[in-house]
Amino acid sequence: MNKPIRTISVFALVLFLALLLNVTYLQYWRADSLDSRADNRRAVDAEFSQPRGAILVGNDPIATSEPSDDRYEYQRTYSDSPLYAPLTGWYNYFNAQSGTCSSCQQFVEQTQDDVLSGSDDRLFVTRLVDLLSNQESVGGNVKLTINARAQQAAYDGLLDVVGDDGEGAVVALEPRTGKILAMVSLPSFNANALADHDLTKVQRTADRLQQGGDSSPLVNRAVQTTLPPGSTFKLVTAAAAIEDGLYTEDDDVPGGATYQLPQTTGDTGLIDNEGRDCGTDLIPFTQALENSCNTTFARMAVELGVDKLSAQAEAFGFNQQYFTDLSPQATSVFPDDADEPQTGQSGIGQFEVRATPLQMAMVAAGIANGGEVMKPYLVDEVQSPDFESIETTDPETLSQAVSSDTADQLTDMMVSTVDNGTASPAAITGISVAGKTGTAQSGTDSSPYAWFVSFAPAENPTVAVAVMIQDAPGLSRGEIAGGLLGGPIAKAVMEAVIK
Incomplete structure (x- = not known):
């Protein structure tokens, strides 16, 4: 072979090897990243050419893929959408293109996309069987922890209070596991309109x-809105005082009609009880919680100091990220650098204290x-397309916020608050209920925020609830109160779980 032919042959061989290496690199090493590229329309089109797995509440699907007669083979549909839309979200061509965008709002459709699309490693055997049998690939199913009756009770109760244009949220937890039994956010939306192929x-x-x-309906207020929790935060202050040995439930605590915060003068630093029965000097600790005495808990917070109060709040979950099934999670905040007057205000859930409804449900559930x-x-369970369980979520402890003895003392006082105090609207005949009300100032000319937390049965709790009413346009400022508005909602949710 002469030199020119040999040179051309070697060059052709080099080109062939380069092409082989490039194909191997693209098909093997870069396959996943190319599939997930936003501009890869073929991969996205393929997503809509196969059925996506179902999202289940109990054994009932609330999100399914139905055959379609338009440009795509399957249409994502949502049943009872306003009831579940803040959880499921929606799936359409736009968010299919965005892939696993970490900065985007992510509902179950996004956080569980690998399972629902069938690409999760846990579904490898299922995909392999489908391939070998030449059958259509189907995504896996995701079963939620939601209790359908509790979810409906929370939705109906909140809608009755805030109306179509109002804002609020309800969260119910199973205390011993952390399962979310209900999560409602209003206003809601119709996910079907966002999943359209047009x-x-x-x-x-x-x-x-x-x-x-x-006020966007796309905001899940249960986990993405933080507001001053008002007097519901007094449970954290009371917990810190008992844990510290400052007081027990049987002790008398400072009462009085007013309390001047340290380092302040005049009305700007004056705490009052708005006419509630808080005595003139010392009163029983239980009476202070029953009547939600601001003077008691502001003074108690100052006695404890910001460090102890902050540590107690963080033990319940403040200043932490702990929820991954929906994203982003707004961080509930307790200020760790407050001075004495600010600490007093923080002890009654004001100043810079901010909490999500999920966080306050966790306080109640922890107690x-x-x-x-x-x-x-x-997310309770991941299932195969044939509804066989692949993996079940195991409960996980976040913290031991208080001792069992402290929890028992707090429970006793919360039960008395329902039986004899401001939380009476949550009382259930024949069942011992523990509860606490809260009404927080918004800091503007708008109406205050109404809060309510509770759990039942008190002796063996199966459900803990937090209700937050952010805006109820049909009500006057004087009608906004945590017990009056939130108590009946919490009662209905608890009854839905217990009965």
Whole structure:
């Protein structure tokens, strides 16, 4: 072979090897990243050419893929959508293209996308069987922890209070596991309108829903809105005082009609009880909680100091991220650098204290569970397309927030608050209920926020509830009260679980 032919042969061989290496690199090493690229329309089109797994509540699907007669073979549909939309979210061409965008709002459709699409490693055998049998690939199913009756009770109760244009949220937890039994956020939306195959229509719907700013229906207020928790935070202050040995439930605590915060003068630092029965000097600790005495708990917070109060709040979950089934999670905040007057205000759930409804449900659930706070979770089980269990979520302890003795003392006082105090609207005949009300100032000319937390049965709790009413347009400022508005909602949710 002469030299020119040999040179050309070697060059051709080099090109062939380079092509072989490039194909191997693209097909093997970069396959996943190329599939997930937002501009890879073929991969996204393939997603809509096979059925996506179902999202289940109990054994009932609330999100399914149905055969379609338009440009895509399957249409994602949602039953009872306003009831479950803040949990399921939606799945359409736009968010299919965004893939696992870490900065995007993610509902179950996104956080469990690998399972629902069938690409999860736990479904490898299922995919292999489908391939070998030449059958259509189907995604796995995701079963939620939601109790359908509790979810409906929470939705109906909250809607009755805030109306179609109001804002609020309800969360119910199983104290011993952290399972989310109900999670409702209003206003809600119709996920079917966002899952439509007409992308122009989808964009118009999304634009309309997002025009509400902070009141956007796309915001899940249960986990993405933080507000001053008001007097429901007094449970944290009481827990810190008992844990510290400062007081027990049988002790008398400072009462009085007013309390001047340290280092302050005049009305700006004056705490009052708005006419509630808080005595003139010392009163029983239980009476202070029954009547939600601001003067007692502000003074108690100052006695404890910001460090102890902050440590107790963090033991319940403040200043932490602990929920991954929906994203993003707003962090509930307790300020760790407050001065004395600010600490006093913080002790009654004001100043810079902010909490999500999920966080306050965790406070109630932690007390109900003997002081042990469980990590909340929404995804109960991952299933094969044939509904066979592949993996079940195991309960996980977040912290031992208080001792069992402290939890028992707090429970006794919370039961008395339902039986004899401000939380009486949550009372259930024949069942011992523990509860605490809260009404927090918004800091503006708008109405205050109404809160309510509770659990039942008090002696063996199976459900803990937090209700937050952010805006109820049909009610006057004087009608906003945690017990009056939140108590009946919490009662209905608890009854739905217990009875």
